[in-house]
Structure formats: structure tokens, C-alpha cells
Amino acid sequence: MQLSTSPALDSADTKARIKRLDKRLSRHVGKAISDFNMIEDGDKVMVCVSGGKDSYVMLDILMSLKKRAPIHFDIIAVNLDQKQPGFPEHVLPQYLASIGVEYKVVEEDTYSIVMDKIQPGKTTCSLCSRMRRGILYRTAKELGATKIALGHHRDDMIETMMLNMFFSGKLKSMPPKLGSDNGEHIIIRPLAYCPEADLATFAQLKQFPIIPCNLCGSQENLQRQAVKAMLNDWSERFPGRIESMFTAMQNVVPSHLADAKHFDFKGIKVGDVKDGGDMAFDQIDPSKTVKTPVKAQIIELS
Numbered sequence: 001m002q003l004s005t006s007p008a009l010d011s012a013d014t015k016a017r018i019k020r021l022d023k024r025l026s027r028h029v030g031k032a033i034s035d036f037n038m039i040e041d042g043d044k045v046m047v048c049v050s051g052g053k054d055s056y057v058m059l060d061i062l063m064s065l066k067k068r069a070p071i072h073f074d075i076i077a078v079n080l081d082q083k084q085p086g087f088p089e090h091v092l093p094q095y096l097a098s099i100g101v102e103y104k105v106v107e108e109d110t111y112s113i114v115m116d117k118i119q120p121g122k123t124t125c126s127l128c129s130r131m132r133r134g135i136l137y138r139t140a141k142e143l144g145a146t147k148i149a150l151g152h153h154r155d156d157m158i159e160t161m162m163l164n165m166f167f168s169g170k171l172k173s174m175p176p177k178l179g180s181d182n183g184e185h186i187i188i189r190p191l192a193y194c195p196e197a198d199l200a201t202f203a204q205l206k207q208f209p210i211i212p213c214n215l216c217g218s219q220e221n222l223q224r225q226a227v228k229a230m231l232n233d234w235s236e237r238f239p240g241r242i243e244s245m246f247t248a249m250q251n252v253v254p255s256h257l258a259d260a261k262h263f264d265f266k267g268i269k270v271g272d273v274k275d276g277g278d279m280a281f282d283q284i285d286p287s288k289t290v291k292t293p294v295k296a297q298i299i300e301l302s
Contacts, residue, residue, distance in 0.1 A: 014205055021202045022064070028193035029061050036177040038188040039147060041071040045188075046145035048136060049077045049103075051092055051211030053203035054151035058191055060206065062149065063101060076102045078139055080132055083109040091209050104143065108135050133181065140185050148180070152189045155196040155231070158245050162227045171257070173249060195242075 033039050047062060049055045059077055066075060079092045089105075096103040110131045140148050152174050161173035176192040179185070191199065203210065235242045254263040255274040268274070 018202070018205050021198060021205065022061070025057065025061055025194055025198060025202060026065060029058075029190045030065060032176055032190055032192045033065075036188070036192075038177055038190060039069075039071070039073050041073070043073040043146045044144060045073055045075050045147045045149050046136075046140050046143060047075055047077045047149045048151065049079050049092065049096070050151070051079070051209075052151070053208065053210055054153055054191060054196075054199055056206075056208035056210070057194075057199045057202050058149060058151045059101070060208075062190060063099070074102075076104065076143060076145065078103065078136070078143075079105045080110075080135055080139075081105055081107045082111045082128075082132075083107065084111045088211060091211055095209055104139070106135060106139050110135070137180055137182055137185055146186065148185050148187050150187060150189050151191055153191040153194045153196050153199055154246055155228075155242070157189075157192065157249065158231065158242060159224055159227050161245075161249065162231070163223060166227070167223060171259075 039045060045062065047055070047059050049059055059075075062075060066073060077096050079096075081087065081089055093103070093105055108131075110128060113131065114128050136148060139145075157174045161171070164170045164172050174189060176189050178187050180187055231242060253275050257263070260266070
């Protein structure tokens with residue numbers, strides 16, 4: 001297995017680009033923390049680091065914000081070594097030690113179990129994610145962590161919404177914050193407002209030691225890959241569409257959907273006008289196009 005590397009760039013240019021991206025990503029993360037009360041005073045945040053670009057950036061930004069946040073919280077980085085063949089197990093411990101963060105590597109041979117249980121040609125995501133989730137919950141409890149931070153970003157959330165619509169018949173996504181399956185932990189996604197393209201560029205410029213995932217990343221038949229390709233095509237042909245979709249996830253109108261559990265359709269009487277009445281499509285107002293989220297309120301970034 002070869003680790004990802006990025007070509008050397010002009011030092012001054014690289015520093016300037018890193019500074020701009022760091023400021024933008026920090027703004028997104030700070031706003032997400034504020035909007036959803038993700039991190040509170042006294043929290044111990046278990047930051048899950050997989051070796052992929054997203055979790056590296058999440059850890060980097062959270063460590064930076066920790067230094068200037070108006071509250072105190074601790075960070076411990078946790079990596080789950082799933083014993084994939086050829087996995088360079090020395091890379092993450094060396095990197096985490098080099099940046100001075102408290103860390104723990106949990107070794108569990110989930111790879112062999114997944115390969116034994118899943119038939120050839122079938123995707124491994126469901127079983128693998130369930131096993132990882134259980135191990136991470138157990139580890140958080142052992143460490144006394146009050147929050148578990150996952151590296152899912154804005155594009156992951158949109159892709160999940162589309163996957164659930166297409167294949168599960170549900171209008172749901174990855175929430176920025178939720179209670180864990182066992183009810184004992186709080187899961188947070190600090191990168192909820194961050195576009196994947198910015199994360200990829202930042203990771204490349206910072207030259208994080210990226211470790212490819214041979215377990216799931218090599219599966220070409222994943223439905224998520226197809227949805228990602230579709231959304232990327234939309235984004236190229238119709239700039240702003242992805243941003244509009246994410247904004248829509250924050251502007252839900254239950255009275256204009258069809259879920260009787262979330263809106264009392266039976267109770268509507270003559271004279272009731274809900275959320276604009278029967279206006280099915282909102283006319284586009286050029287003055288209200290999607291903008292980059294405003295600066296965070298919880299963390300001073302200037």
C-alpha cells in the first residue's frame with residue numbers, strides 16, 4: 001500500500017492558500033458547533049481519525065479552534081485499526097504523536113469478519129459500519145468521552161439524503177448532531193457545513209499522510225459512488241445546485257410534504273392557510289441566492 005502524497009508547491013503560495021482555506025473551513029466548523037451546540041464547556045471530544053482526508057482536516061481544525069475557543073474542551077484522537085492487509089499501522093501513531101494530541105489506537109480484526117460474512121460481489125458497508133460503531137461506542141465509554149466527532153461533511157449529508165430517497169423511500173440524511181444507537185453518547189459532525197472539495201484541497205496542501213481504505217473504497221458497485229457522480233455532474237453543469245440542496249435540508253416545510261405523522265393534514269379546516277397555501281414552487285428571487293454561511297458566533301476567528 002502506498003500513501004498519498006501531494007506535489008511540492010511554492011512555499012509562499014502554499015502558505016497563503018492554506019491560510020485562506022483554514023479560515024474558511026474554521027468558519028464553517030465554528031458555525032456548525034454554534035448552530036447545533038455540538039461542543040460545550042468541559043466536553044471531552046473523541047475525534048475519530050480513519051487516515052482519510054476528512055478526519056485529518058476535522059482533527060486539524062478542531063485543535064486549532066480549541067486554542068481560541070471561549071470554552072474549555074479536551075480532544076482525544078481515536079483510530080480503529082481494522083487489520084486490513086497491508087495497512088501501514090505506523091503512520092497514524094507517528095503523525096498523531098508529532099502534532100502533540102492525545103490519542104488511542106484500537107486494534108480489532110473486523111476486516112476478517114467482514115470478508116468471511118459478506119458474499120463476493122456484495123458491498124461490505126452495512127456490516128462494517130455496524131461493527132465500527134459498536135467498537136467506537138465502547139471506546140468512548142472507556143475513555144469517558146462526552147462527544148464522538150465523525151468526519152462526515154456537507155456532501156456526505158446530501159448524498160445520504162439522495163440515497164435514502166432513491167433506495168429506502170425515506171426523506172432523511174446524516175444529522176449534524178444526534179444521540180447514539182445505545183443512547184449513551186452524543187455524535188457530532190463538525191464538518192457538516194464543509195464542502196468536500198475544500199477538504200480535499202486543504203488535505204493536499206497540508207500533505208496529510210492519507211491512508212486509502214481497501215475495504216470499502218475499492219468497491220466500484222457502491223450506490224453511493226453512483227449518487228456522488230450524479231451530484232458532481234449536476235454541480236458542474238448547474239453551479240450552485242448543491243448549495244441550494246443543502247440549504248433546502250435546513251428549510252423543511254412539513255405542510256408541503258405528505259407525512260401525516262409530522263403534519264396534521266386531517267385537521268385542516270376551511271380558512272387554514274399553512275406556509276403559503278397551495279404554492280407548490282417558490283419563485284426564485286435573485287437577491288436571495290445561496291450564500292456562504294456567515295461567520296461563527298461561538299468562536300472568534302479574526
